[in-house]
Amino acid sequence: MPDFSQARNTLTKRILEGAGRASFSERRAAFDNSGLAEPVSTLIDKVARHAWRIADEDIAAAKASGLSEDQVFEIVVCAAVGQANRQYESALAALNAASDVAPGKE
Amino acid sequence: MRLRILESGHGFGTKTLFALIRAMSRQPVMDVVKLVKYRPDFYGAPMSAVTQAAMREPSVWSVGDRELMAAFVAKTNECDFCIKAHSAVAQRAYGDGHRVPAMLSDLGSEDLPEPLRATLLLLGKLTREHAVDSDDIRAVLAAGASRQQIEDALAVCFSFNVIGRLADAFGFFVPGPEAFDAGAKYLLARGYR
Numbered sequence: 001m002p003d004f005s006q007a008r009n010t011l012t013k014r015i016l017e018g019a020g021r022a023s024f025s026e027r028r029a030a031f032d033n034s035g036l037a038e039p040v041s042t043l044i045d046k047v048a049r050h051a052w053r054i055a056d057e058d059i060a061a062a063k064a065s066g067l068s069e070d071q072v073f074e075i076v077v078c079a080a081v082g083q084a085n086r087q088y089e090s091a092l093a094a095l096n097a098a099s100d101v102a103p104g105k106e
Numbered sequence: 107m108r109l110r111i112l113e114s115g116h117g118f119g120t121k122t123l124f125a126l127i128r129a130m131s132r133q134p135v136m137d138v139v140k141l142v143k144y145r146p147d148f149y150g151a152p153m154s155a156v157t158q159a160a161m162r163e164p165s166v167w168s169v170g171d172r173e174l175m176a177a178f179v180a181k182t183n184e185c186d187f188c189i190k191a192h193s194a195v196a197q198r199a200y201g202d203g204h205r206v207p208a209m210l211s212d213l214g215s216e217d218l219p220e221p222l223r224a225t226l227l228l229l230g231k232l233t234r235e236h237a238v239d240s241d242d243i244r245a246v247l248a249a250g251a252s253r254q255q256i257e258d259a260l261a262v263c264f265s266f267n268v269i270g271r272l273a274d275a276f277g278f279f280v281p282g283p284e285a286f287d288a289g290a291k292y293l294l295a296r297g298y299r
Contacts, residue, residue, distance in 0.1 A: 003159040004160055004261040007155040007156040007158075011152040011156050014147075014148065020148065047275050049236075052183065052185065054274055054277075056108060059108040069109045070111060072109060073112065074148065076275045077272065086237075087267055088260055088263070091232050091238050091260050092260065094242060097239075098244045
């Protein structure tokens with residue numbers, strides 16, 4: 001699926017490096033689920049690890065900390081894509097190890 | 107939804123489109139549509155390209171198989187909206203010969219052939235534990251999946267690990283079965299673009 005690989009790269013580049021209302025460093029920190037202060041760190045960690053536990057209060061707390069709705073929208077998207085990327089890359093590395101094919105060589 | 111901008115922050119043209127969708131489908135506009143249409147250059151447009159590639163590009167997996175994988179990832183993530191949405195698409199894609207609820211609830215179900223069963227097990231582990239190792243992959247290869255089939259399944263897994271997280275974080279409203287059935291017809295006819 002060459003289109004998928006290209007589309008995934010385009011998505012990641014867009015949300016991390018394109019124009020946005022949240023800063024580049026906030027978007028990157030949300031993507032990595034690392035280096036954010038409370039209460040935003042709690043929200044982003046829930047997005048990454050158990051999104052079904054997110055409650056109204058988690059979003060309300062992020063907004064009360066000074067983030068606009070657009071900034072919350074962006075960092076939640078970054079957190080979701082970041083976690084899915086880590087899963088995908090873990091599996092692709094395992095697939096390469098299991099089938100003894102270097103990445104991109106098939 | 108938990109963010110007002112996603113509920114009603116769209117431009118005039120998009121709001122007109124939503125009115126048209128409501129009139130044509132006689133169903134409310136799904137929250138997933140409201141999300142992808144909000145500032146689409148940031149998330150909606152690039153993510154739709156990802157999902158379209160994963161779900162509708164040529165693959166050895168049928169569209170029904172990939173929709174079943176989407177529903178299974180959603181089930182592992184406890185995402186009610188995505189379970190219902192993609193169970194409906196899988197059921198419609200497969201037709202009456204398959205029992206999607208049984209396939210989802212029991213991986214030992216006789217409705218579930220190899221290597222689809224082994225692939226679902228892999229996607230479940232990856233979604234639950236966020237990582238898999240080469241032994242997990244070898245089990246799927248041994249069940250008869252090709253390397254390309256595994257890659258294609260991982261693309262589905264990626265897409266629905268993004269979408270399910272957003273459905274839960276933003277608090278998607280879960281409508282009744284008629285709305286999901288209308289959505290399933292649309293996704294089979296038009297895809298994710």
